[in-house]
Amino acid sequence: MPSYPTGAAGRAAATLAAALAVTLPLFAGAGPAVADDGRPDRDFTIEDPRITESSGLAASRAHPGVYWTHNDSDDGPYVYAVDSRTGKTLATITMRGVGEPRDVEGISIGPDGDLYVGDIGDNLDGTWDHVWIYRFPEPKALRDATVTAVQYDVTYADGARNAEALMVHPKTGRVYIASKNEDGGGLYEGPAKLTTGSANVFRRVGEVPWVTDGAFSPDGTRLVLRSYFSAREYAFEDGRLGEDRSVGAPFQRQAESVTYTADGSALMFGSEGARSEVVRVETEGGPGSGSGSGSGEGSGAPAKGGDRGSADGTGEGGSGNAALGAAVLVGVAALWLALKRRRRG
Template sequence: MKLTHLWPVVGIGLIIACNQISHNTLFTRLSLLVNLQPAPPKDSTVRYGVEALKVDTTLFEKPRLVNTLTDPSLIEASGLAPSRTNPGYLWTQEDSGNPNQIQLLTKTGDIAGQYILDGLVNHDWEDIATGPGPVAGKTYIYLAEIGDNNFKYPEKIIYRFPEPSITGKKLPVKEHIAKVDVLRFKLSDGAQNAEAMLLDPIKKDLFILSKGRYSTVYLAPYPQRINQPTLMTRMLTLPFEKVTAAAISGDGSEILIRTYKKLFYYTRQPHESVIDALKREARLIPLADEPQGEAVCWASDGSGYYTTSERTFFSTQKLYFYPRKQ
């Protein structure tokens, strides 16, 4: 139904609002409505025509359906990460409004484990990663509390804890995780919405990628402080609209950044930083037509990558795999 007859009422309401609140307050509220971001610094903006990119089909196969995720305890998968401790399995988490738990999926997308993070609240968990941490030889899970649709949270939080093993346990495993490192960050230009995180498996640096009309990349070098806010540095601005997930391969040589409808691929040279790799033009690679795609990760053996989408009122939630071409 069209509501054009309400525009005079809306106009009167805006005039009244302007008389009742300051110009700064009004600008802030309008900014939230149109999802404004600070202007990207010219010297850190990567420029090329994203719309002109064609899908490169020489590297990876078209999506293969692994399974439809039908378990009622998992309806809004917002992140994926390969298990290093349990090869072949995948970690996933849900975002705002869902329980404070992460789940372990089998190769066929069935739930093999549910782990409740004691004492934590899922305000908006948006991404998940696995990789090295403070203890050499041990694999950690990094859980990103970084969503902020209303630009109201002064800090981003990444939870870090050792990856659990299911070896010798009856499936599905149901356990609690009590000890979690809390890594707190402030962004150099204030509150931003974000849904994507990168963990560099070589240097153990952490990156957050904002979600908006373009994507700003923020860096927190290793080691990150525990329980004390660290200022993340604004490093780079990418020409991608609505970034929802990101991932780095286990050897650190390949990077994926996804939006709802596109997946961008980078290669990283030996001794090259993540930021320098992202300065090159990305390649567009295959991505399934997902209703609300918010997750991507590499397979633990590097044989390809996975994606999935949140379930919607009109669609199911499917897990896809994209094999690497030989």
């Protein structure tokens, strides 16, 4: 579920979220629809009425065009396989042996083919002295099943904190977590190998902005981190962040998730809510991003021959995002001024 900072920053975030709830539905016609061409990895809508708080995405390695997701809280130990061709759920996996999940916020697939599920949320910012990661092999067949998952205890070297992004490096298998804080979060690196029976201590290795999800490119050379209103892609080498650039993330009502397609040709951005939309945005630049290997352009992608717009609507080819972004900003400004006038009255 969404959580906002306290104080003035919290009031501003809540106001902005309310403004988005008002303005974004006006542009419903500009959003994605379930692909009708039968091709995978396109814009799609999650059709399952049980999935109302999709908070993480991971592209299947065993089943092309399938994306794993989960609700973030008050759901249970469930993970869902969703077909990007139709938006329908192909399998519901029930995790056994993990207790009662508290706040599941992230999902990723490791080089071993295992799914890693991050029960790492803490909306009270440090109330829980430890969080959990669950792990089980990606099913070879897509059907409803109950699997036994391994549960790992996780702590942070510098104290408990809230987090929503769990990323497993596709080459080393090392697990990373990005914390979420109004003043900027941290990138935390886990031990070389997770173990049971004792806490796995994650140590801060980089500084990152407010983050709601993240994912590594298939070759591990890039790391994308998204927030409610923007996204950045970082070069990643030897476990450390490098040069970064803005990514043309779509505007979504509750921007919660991101993953690369299995071939690295695009990013898939998801959000919370009933029948939430997943939007494809083409990647660019370097083999880590899979430039040039896309299967086509979704509604979040640029026009041919142009660079896509950044998250703030700038750049060639980003006219769709720019128009929507401008409309949102106008709506936010109008609401903000109305609130100020009301306080003075």
